[in-house]
Amino acid sequence: MTGAADFASGKGHRDENFPVASRLVRAELRPTILAFYRFARAADDVADHPTADAGQKLAELDRLEAGLRGETGASEEGERLRSALQARDLTDRHALDLLEAFRRDVTKRRYADWAELMDYCRYSAAPVGRFVLDLHGESQALWPQNDALCAALQVINHLQDCAKDYRELDRVYVPLDALGTHGLAVEALADRQASPSLRTVIAGLARRTGALLDQSRPFADRVADRRLALEVGVIHALAENLVHRLERRDPLSERVHHHPAEAAVLALRGGLGVAVKRLGRLVGLRQPSLHGQR
Known part of the structure; x- marks a missing residue:
């Protein structure tokens, strides 16, 4: 596997359980939200791929991070989100936090207690809402x-x-x-x-x-x-x-x-x-x- 496209599940923002960039959100902000979503979707597909091994998954997540940081050998999804964030003068902190959660998905398969699960949610869920708040x-x-x-x-x-x-x-x-x-x-x-x-x-x-x-x-x-x-x-x-x-x-x-x-x-x-x-x-x-x- 050589890129995020090889890991893609085919799911899009309309397949999620909760609204993503719905019509309630101001039209001029929806493209930035969708860029963030597509980055997260790509990372999620990598972490959840049924046949790729852990090394392949972690390497592709590193490529997503490289795109965010403007480094060579980066993924397109990371590069596109980097451009979208820069256009709005927004931090990449929330996207980087998300990557921490997806790396845990690759390497950690059990959660001992509620506190450990909440720590995971601090990286897997909270950054999405924080990003939307920052954008607004x-x-x-x-x-x-x-x-x-x-x-x-x-x-x-x-x-x-x-x-x-x-x-x-x-x-x-x-x-x-x-x-x-x-x-x-x-x-x-x-x-x-x-x-x-x-x-x-x-x-x-x-x-x-x-x-x-x-x-x-x-x-x-x-x-x-x-x-x-x-x-x-x-x-x-x-x-x-x-x-x-x-x-x-x-x-x-x-x-x-x-x-x-x-x-x-x-x-x-x-x-x-x-x-x-x-x-x-x-x-x-x-x-x-x-x-x-x-």
Whole structure:
């Protein structure tokens, strides 16, 4: 294998579980978000390739980093993102953090506990939201709430795909201590249907993920950019519903992912909730001046 194209899965931004560069985001910013996404997609495809060995994967991830740094022998995806970031005077820090997560995906296949999983999410998920905030000129004071939301999205994906990740990649993000508490080994993820004990583990992890969403609940209200705030509200609504599903459904044998129509209804509800709150605050701010004119 000689380049990212050899590792490509064929997935695009419309195949993801949560919106990427949706129409809610300002049009002039979407190309930069898509450049970041394509870089991340390329790295993800490398890390998840079913037949390439670890050495090949790490070498290709190094080429992606070389592109970011403007070095020779670099990948096109890295070079394109470098150009997009420079055009907006943005740091490459978040993309480099992502590469750390993908390198872990190549070399680390088990997570001992929740804290170890959260450390992984610090590199695999939080940088995506931080990049989008930077692109919109938002305050770094929002990073803790961003990180909580992004970690929740990451764990939701892990729980939805826990059987597939184990069967196809021998990769397990379900913390080993959670399995061990209920007398389970990772092999339980290979069953066609989750045992009652595994259902209890997954539901418990879903509740912990719900606590992350509780931490991030004020996030949309504190985002200055109106359109980005709506996007955050949409994502939060989708995530909350998926957490509830994971508390009740078996991801080994039942569908957890949203159908398009389901996602559309939830997105509308989430966006409207944010819009109504912002309108209410705007009316409240204008009210004193109206009283003063009477």
